[in-house]
Amino acid sequence: MHFDLTPMSEEISEEQQRTLERRLATYSASAIKLAVKIDRVLVAHTDFNSTLRAMDRVFQLGKELSVPQGVALIGPPGSGKSTTLQYFMASLPTSTLFEAGLGVVRVRLPERPSLGRVVSMMLTKLRYPFPKVSDHTVGAKRGILIEALRSKGTRMIGIDEAGHMCGIGVRRAHASRTGNEITELCCELMDEAQVALMLCGNEQLSSLDRVDPALGARVTVRQRLKDFADGAIYEGFLTAFKNQSKDFDLSFLADPHQASNMHKATNGNPRHTKSLFIEGVLVAAERNLSCLNSEVMAEAFARLRGSATLITNPWLTSRPALPPSGSSK
Numbered sequence: 001m002h003f004d005l006t007p008m009s010e011e012i013s014e015e016q017q018r019t020l021e022r023r024l025a026t027y028s029a030s031a032i033k034l035a036v037k038i039d040r041v042l043v044a045h046t047d048f049n050s051t052l053r054a055m056d057r058v059f060q061l062g063k064e065l066s067v068p069q070g071v072a073l074i075g076p077p078g079s080g081k082s083t084t085l086q087y088f089m090a091s092l093p094t095s096t097l098f099e100a101g102l103g104v105v106r107v108r109l110p111e112r113p114s115l116g117r118v119v120s121m122m123l124t125k126l127r128y129p130f131p132k133v134s135d136h137t138v139g140a141k142r143g144i145l146i147e148a149l150r151s152k153g154t155r156m157i158g159i160d161e162a163g164h165m166c167g168i169g170v171r172r173a174h175a176s177r178t179g180n181e182i183t184e185l186c187c188e189l190m191d192e193a194q195v196a197l198m199l200c201g202n203e204q205l206s207s208l209d210r211v212d213p214a215l216g217a218r219v220t221v222r223q224r225l226k227d228f229a230d231g232a233i234y235e236g237f238l239t240a241f242k243n244q245s246k247d248f249d250l251s252f253l254a255d256p257h258q259a260s261n262m263h264k265a266t267n268g269n270p271r272h273t274k275s276l277f278i279e280g281v282l283v284a285a286e287r288n289l290s291c292l293n294s295e296v297m298a299e300a301f302a303r304l305r306g307s308a309t310l311i312t313n314p315w316l317t318s319r320p321a322l323p324p325s326g327s328s329k
Contacts, residue, residue, distance in 0.1 A: 031285035034248050035278045043240040051223045055088050062155045062196035070197030070219035074205050078271030079225040081200040085158045098153030106158040112169035115181040119145055149193035156196040163201030166211045179212030187215050228268035235259045249291035261314035265301055279304045
Protein backbone atom coordinates (compact mmCIF):
# COMPACT_ATOMS: atom_id res chain seq x y z
CA MET A 1 0.00 0.00 0.00
CA HIS A 2 1.31 3.45 -0.90
CA PHE A 3 1.32 6.30 1.61
CA ASP A 4 1.60 9.99 0.81
CA LEU A 5 2.04 12.70 3.40
CA THR A 6 -0.25 15.67 3.06
CA PRO A 7 -0.58 18.47 5.61
CA MET A 8 -4.15 18.93 6.74
CA SER A 9 -5.94 22.23 6.27
CA GLU A 10 -5.62 24.60 9.21
CA GLU A 11 -9.42 24.70 9.41
CA ILE A 12 -10.54 22.68 12.43
CA SER A 13 -13.91 21.24 13.40
CA GLU A 14 -15.91 22.17 16.48
CA GLU A 15 -14.89 18.88 18.12
CA GLN A 16 -11.21 19.60 17.46
CA GLN A 17 -11.64 23.11 18.86
CA ARG A 18 -13.12 21.76 22.10
CA THR A 19 -10.28 19.24 22.39
CA LEU A 20 -7.73 22.00 21.85
CA GLU A 21 -9.35 24.18 24.52
CA ARG A 22 -9.27 21.28 27.00
CA ARG A 23 -5.62 20.64 26.31
CA LEU A 24 -4.72 24.30 26.66
CA ALA A 25 -6.02 24.12 30.21
CA THR A 26 -3.82 21.09 30.95
CA TYR A 27 -0.62 21.39 28.92
CA SER A 28 1.92 24.10 28.17
CA ALA A 29 1.77 26.24 25.04
CA SER A 30 4.94 24.60 23.69
CA ALA A 31 3.47 21.12 24.16
CA ILE A 32 0.26 22.16 22.40
CA LYS A 33 2.29 23.58 19.52
CA LEU A 34 4.01 20.22 18.98
CA ALA A 35 0.72 18.33 19.24
CA VAL A 36 -1.03 20.59 16.73
CA LYS A 37 1.64 19.80 14.13
CA ILE A 38 0.97 16.07 14.58
CA ASP A 39 -2.78 16.68 14.47
CA ARG A 40 -2.44 18.29 11.04
CA VAL A 41 -0.63 15.36 9.47
CA LEU A 42 -2.72 13.47 6.93
CA VAL A 43 -1.53 10.09 5.69
CA ALA A 44 -2.98 9.63 2.22
CA HIS A 45 -3.15 5.86 1.81
CA THR A 46 -4.47 3.85 -1.13
CA ASP A 47 -8.18 3.80 -0.15
CA PHE A 48 -8.05 7.51 0.71
CA ASN A 49 -6.58 8.39 -2.69
CA SER A 50 -9.09 6.16 -4.49
CA THR A 51 -11.95 7.97 -2.75
CA LEU A 52 -10.55 11.38 -3.66
CA ARG A 53 -10.37 10.36 -7.33
CA ALA A 54 -14.01 9.27 -7.23
CA MET A 55 -15.00 12.58 -5.63
CA ASP A 56 -13.02 14.55 -8.21
CA ARG A 57 -14.88 12.76 -10.98
CA VAL A 58 -18.43 13.35 -9.72
CA PHE A 59 -17.57 16.94 -8.71
CA GLN A 60 -16.30 17.77 -12.20
CA LEU A 61 -19.16 16.04 -14.00
CA GLY A 62 -21.95 17.23 -11.69
CA LYS A 63 -23.00 20.22 -13.81
CA GLU A 64 -22.21 18.58 -17.13
CA LEU A 65 -24.44 15.49 -16.99
CA SER A 66 -28.24 15.49 -17.13
CA VAL A 67 -28.29 13.30 -14.01
CA PRO A 68 -25.37 13.98 -11.64
CA GLN A 69 -23.78 11.05 -9.86
CA GLY A 70 -22.86 10.39 -6.27
CA VAL A 71 -20.37 8.57 -4.05
CA ALA A 72 -21.15 6.57 -0.92
CA LEU A 73 -18.18 6.33 1.44
CA ILE A 74 -18.76 3.60 4.01
CA GLY A 75 -16.63 2.80 7.02
CA PRO A 76 -16.53 2.51 10.82
CA PRO A 77 -16.24 5.58 13.07
CA GLY A 78 -12.74 7.04 12.98
CA SER A 79 -11.75 5.47 9.67
CA GLY A 80 -11.35 8.87 7.99
CA LYS A 81 -14.66 9.51 6.20
CA SER A 82 -15.17 13.04 7.51
CA THR A 83 -11.46 13.77 7.14
CA THR A 84 -11.62 12.77 3.47
CA LEU A 85 -14.56 15.10 2.84
CA GLN A 86 -12.92 17.91 4.81
CA TYR A 87 -9.67 17.52 2.89
CA PHE A 88 -11.49 17.52 -0.45
CA MET A 89 -13.30 20.74 0.45
CA ALA A 90 -10.12 22.43 1.69
CA SER A 91 -8.19 21.46 -1.44
CA LEU A 92 -10.68 22.89 -3.95
CA PRO A 93 -9.08 25.67 -6.02
CA THR A 94 -10.77 29.03 -6.33
CA SER A 95 -13.10 29.26 -9.30
CA THR A 96 -15.51 31.64 -10.95
CA LEU A 97 -17.92 28.71 -11.40
CA PHE A 98 -19.03 28.75 -7.76
CA GLU A 99 -19.14 31.23 -4.89
CA ALA A 100 -16.08 31.14 -2.63
CA GLY A 101 -16.41 28.38 -0.04
CA LEU A 102 -19.61 26.99 -1.54
CA GLY A 103 -18.32 24.63 -4.21
CA VAL A 104 -19.19 21.88 -1.72
CA VAL A 105 -21.84 22.27 0.98
CA ARG A 106 -21.40 19.92 3.94
CA VAL A 107 -24.01 18.98 6.55
CA ARG A 108 -24.17 16.34 9.29
CA LEU A 109 -27.44 14.43 9.69
CA PRO A 110 -28.89 14.02 13.18
CA GLU A 111 -29.94 10.54 14.26
CA ARG A 112 -33.57 10.92 13.15
CA PRO A 113 -33.43 13.63 10.50
CA SER A 114 -36.55 15.53 9.53
CA LEU A 115 -37.06 17.23 6.19
CA GLY A 116 -37.41 20.70 7.74
CA ARG A 117 -34.22 20.27 9.80
CA VAL A 118 -32.15 19.16 6.81
CA VAL A 119 -33.44 21.94 4.55
CA SER A 120 -32.73 24.46 7.32
CA MET A 121 -29.15 23.18 7.79
CA MET A 122 -28.44 23.42 4.06
CA LEU A 123 -29.87 26.94 3.82
CA THR A 124 -27.67 27.97 6.76
CA LYS A 125 -24.58 26.62 5.00
CA LEU A 126 -25.58 28.58 1.89
CA ARG A 127 -25.80 31.77 4.03
CA TYR A 128 -29.50 32.22 3.35
CA PRO A 129 -30.76 35.02 5.65
CA PHE A 130 -33.90 33.21 6.89
CA PRO A 131 -32.96 29.54 7.19
CA LYS A 132 -35.52 28.48 9.82
CA VAL A 133 -38.04 26.01 8.36
CA SER A 134 -41.41 25.00 9.81
CA ASP A 135 -43.87 22.37 8.68
CA HIS A 136 -45.87 25.15 6.99
CA THR A 137 -42.91 26.61 5.07
CA VAL A 138 -40.93 23.47 4.21
CA GLY A 139 -42.40 23.26 0.70
CA ALA A 140 -41.48 26.84 -0.18
CA LYS A 141 -38.07 26.64 1.51
CA ARG A 142 -37.36 23.46 -0.43
CA GLY A 143 -37.75 25.43 -3.64
CA ILE A 144 -35.60 28.24 -2.23
CA LEU A 145 -32.88 25.70 -1.41
CA ILE A 146 -32.79 24.43 -4.99
CA GLU A 147 -32.58 27.97 -6.35
CA ALA A 148 -29.86 28.89 -3.83
CA LEU A 149 -27.75 25.89 -4.85
CA ARG A 150 -28.08 26.94 -8.48
CA SER A 151 -27.25 30.60 -7.86
CA LYS A 152 -24.24 29.82 -5.65
CA GLY A 153 -22.88 27.40 -8.24
CA THR A 154 -22.60 24.57 -5.69
CA ARG A 155 -21.43 21.40 -7.39
CA MET A 156 -21.57 18.86 -4.56
CA ILE A 157 -23.41 18.27 -1.30
CA GLY A 158 -21.47 16.30 1.32
CA ILE A 159 -23.53 14.55 3.98
CA ASP A 160 -21.84 13.19 7.13
CA GLU A 161 -23.60 10.48 9.14
CA ALA A 162 -25.59 9.71 6.01
CA GLY A 163 -26.48 6.27 7.34
CA HIS A 164 -29.11 8.02 9.46
CA MET A 165 -31.22 8.54 6.33
CA CYS A 166 -31.48 4.75 6.11
CA GLY A 167 -32.49 4.27 9.74
CA ILE A 168 -35.80 3.92 11.48
CA GLY A 169 -37.74 6.98 12.52
CA VAL A 170 -37.36 8.88 9.23
CA ARG A 171 -40.73 9.93 7.82
CA ARG A 172 -41.71 8.03 4.71
CA ALA A 173 -41.84 9.78 1.34
CA HIS A 174 -45.01 10.45 -0.61
CA ALA A 175 -47.04 7.29 -1.12
CA SER A 176 -46.29 7.33 -4.85
CA ARG A 177 -42.57 6.55 -4.40
CA THR A 178 -40.23 4.46 -2.28
CA GLY A 179 -37.73 5.83 0.17
CA ASN A 180 -38.24 8.51 2.79
CA GLU A 181 -38.42 12.30 2.87
CA ILE A 182 -34.63 12.69 3.18
CA THR A 183 -33.71 10.32 0.36
CA GLU A 184 -36.45 11.93 -1.76
CA LEU A 185 -34.92 15.37 -1.09
CA CYS A 186 -31.49 14.09 -2.12
CA CYS A 187 -32.89 12.81 -5.42
CA GLU A 188 -34.63 16.13 -6.04
CA LEU A 189 -31.49 18.15 -5.32
CA MET A 190 -29.43 16.00 -7.69
CA ASP A 191 -32.02 16.29 -10.46
CA GLU A 192 -33.19 19.88 -10.07
CA ALA A 193 -30.12 21.67 -8.71
CA GLN A 194 -27.70 19.42 -10.63
CA VAL A 195 -25.41 18.74 -7.70
CA ALA A 196 -23.35 15.64 -7.07
CA LEU A 197 -23.76 13.86 -3.75
CA MET A 198 -21.12 12.60 -1.31
CA LEU A 199 -22.61 10.36 1.39
CA CYS A 200 -20.39 9.40 4.34
CA GLY A 201 -21.67 6.84 6.83
CA ASN A 202 -21.30 3.56 8.67
CA GLU A 203 -22.52 0.13 7.53
CA GLN A 204 -26.10 1.36 7.81
CA LEU A 205 -25.47 3.25 4.56
CA SER A 206 -24.96 -0.11 2.80
CA SER A 207 -28.76 -0.53 2.83
CA LEU A 208 -29.28 2.55 0.63
CA ASP A 209 -30.25 0.52 -2.45
CA ARG A 210 -32.95 -1.25 -0.46
CA VAL A 211 -34.21 1.85 1.37
CA ASP A 212 -34.48 3.96 -1.80
CA PRO A 213 -33.61 2.30 -5.12
CA ALA A 214 -34.00 5.63 -6.93
CA LEU A 215 -31.28 7.30 -4.85
CA GLY A 216 -29.16 4.16 -4.92
CA ALA A 217 -29.24 4.27 -8.72
CA ARG A 218 -27.94 7.85 -8.65
CA VAL A 219 -25.23 7.23 -6.05
CA THR A 220 -23.40 4.78 -8.28
CA VAL A 221 -19.93 4.78 -6.70
CA ARG A 222 -19.21 2.78 -3.52
CA GLN A 223 -15.97 3.35 -1.62
CA ARG A 224 -14.81 1.91 1.70
CA LEU A 225 -12.44 3.03 4.41
CA LYS A 226 -11.55 0.58 7.14
CA ASP A 227 -9.38 0.07 10.18
CA PHE A 228 -5.90 -1.25 9.42
CA ALA A 229 -5.02 -4.87 10.13
CA ASP A 230 -1.96 -5.53 12.26
CA GLY A 231 1.17 -5.98 10.18
CA ALA A 232 3.11 -4.32 7.39
CA ILE A 233 0.35 -1.96 6.22
CA TYR A 234 -0.25 -0.55 9.68
CA GLU A 235 3.51 -0.24 10.23
CA GLY A 236 3.67 1.76 6.99
CA PHE A 237 0.89 4.01 8.28
CA LEU A 238 2.88 4.70 11.48
CA THR A 239 6.11 5.21 9.55
CA ALA A 240 4.37 7.80 7.38
CA PHE A 241 3.52 9.74 10.53
CA LYS A 242 7.11 9.43 11.74
CA ASN A 243 8.50 10.75 8.47
CA GLN A 244 6.22 13.77 8.56
CA SER A 245 7.20 14.81 12.07
CA LYS A 246 10.17 17.20 11.83
CA ASP A 247 10.01 18.68 15.33
CA PHE A 248 9.48 15.57 17.42
CA ASP A 249 10.99 12.07 17.19
CA LEU A 250 8.27 9.47 16.59
CA SER A 251 10.62 6.67 15.54
CA PHE A 252 9.83 4.68 18.71
CA LEU A 253 6.46 3.65 17.27
CA ALA A 254 7.92 2.65 13.89
CA ASP A 255 9.58 -0.36 15.53
CA PRO A 256 7.54 -3.52 14.66
CA HIS A 257 7.07 -4.48 18.32
CA GLN A 258 5.85 -1.00 19.23
CA ALA A 259 3.69 -0.88 16.12
CA SER A 260 2.03 -4.08 17.37
CA ASN A 261 1.45 -2.45 20.76
CA MET A 262 -0.05 0.55 19.00
CA HIS A 263 -2.42 -1.73 17.11
CA LYS A 264 -3.49 -3.46 20.34
CA ALA A 265 -4.24 -0.04 21.82
CA THR A 266 -6.20 1.31 18.82
CA ASN A 267 -7.31 -1.76 16.82
CA GLY A 268 -5.78 -0.02 13.80
CA ASN A 269 -8.37 2.76 13.82
CA PRO A 270 -6.84 5.88 12.17
CA ARG A 271 -8.56 8.40 14.47
CA HIS A 272 -7.60 6.50 17.64
CA THR A 273 -4.05 6.13 16.34
CA LYS A 274 -3.66 9.85 15.73
CA SER A 275 -5.20 10.66 19.13
CA LEU A 276 -2.71 8.36 20.87
CA PHE A 277 0.16 9.86 18.88
CA ILE A 278 -0.91 13.32 20.01
CA GLU A 279 -1.36 12.34 23.65
CA GLY A 280 2.07 10.69 23.64
CA VAL A 281 3.68 13.87 22.31
CA LEU A 282 1.89 15.92 24.98
CA VAL A 283 3.05 13.63 27.79
CA ALA A 284 6.63 13.57 26.47
CA ALA A 285 6.73 17.36 26.12
CA GLU A 286 5.42 17.68 29.67
CA ARG A 287 8.44 15.62 30.79
CA ASN A 288 10.87 17.63 28.63
CA LEU A 289 11.51 14.64 26.36
CA SER A 290 12.07 14.92 22.62
CA CYS A 291 11.03 11.34 21.83
CA LEU A 292 8.54 8.69 22.91
CA ASN A 293 9.23 5.67 25.13
CA SER A 294 7.23 2.91 26.85
CA GLU A 295 6.58 4.92 30.01
CA VAL A 296 5.30 7.87 28.00
CA MET A 297 3.00 5.70 25.90
CA ALA A 298 1.67 3.85 28.96
CA GLU A 299 0.73 7.21 30.52
CA ALA A 300 -0.70 8.54 27.23
CA PHE A 301 -2.88 5.44 26.88
CA ALA A 302 -4.12 5.78 30.48
CA ARG A 303 -5.03 9.44 29.97
CA LEU A 304 -6.74 8.86 26.66
CA ARG A 305 -8.68 5.72 27.59
CA GLY A 306 -9.40 6.36 31.26
CA SER A 307 -9.55 3.97 34.18
CA ALA A 308 -12.69 2.12 33.09
CA THR A 309 -11.49 1.03 29.64
CA LEU A 310 -11.81 -2.64 28.76
CA ILE A 311 -8.65 -2.50 26.63
CA THR A 312 -5.47 -3.63 28.33
CA ASN A 313 -2.64 -1.09 28.32
CA PRO A 314 -0.09 -2.80 26.04
CA TRP A 315 2.84 -0.72 27.33
CA LEU A 316 2.29 -2.09 30.82
CA THR A 317 1.87 -5.73 29.86
CA SER A 318 4.70 -5.80 27.29
CA ARG A 319 7.48 -4.60 29.56
CA PRO A 320 10.20 -7.23 30.07
CA ALA A 321 10.20 -8.86 33.51
CA LEU A 322 12.85 -7.65 35.93
CA PRO A 323 15.36 -10.24 37.22
CA PRO A 324 14.78 -11.49 40.79
CA SER A 325 16.39 -9.42 43.52
CA GLY A 326 20.00 -10.43 44.10
CA SER A 327 20.37 -12.42 40.88
CA SER A 328 23.42 -11.93 38.74
CA LYS A 329 23.19 -9.91 35.53
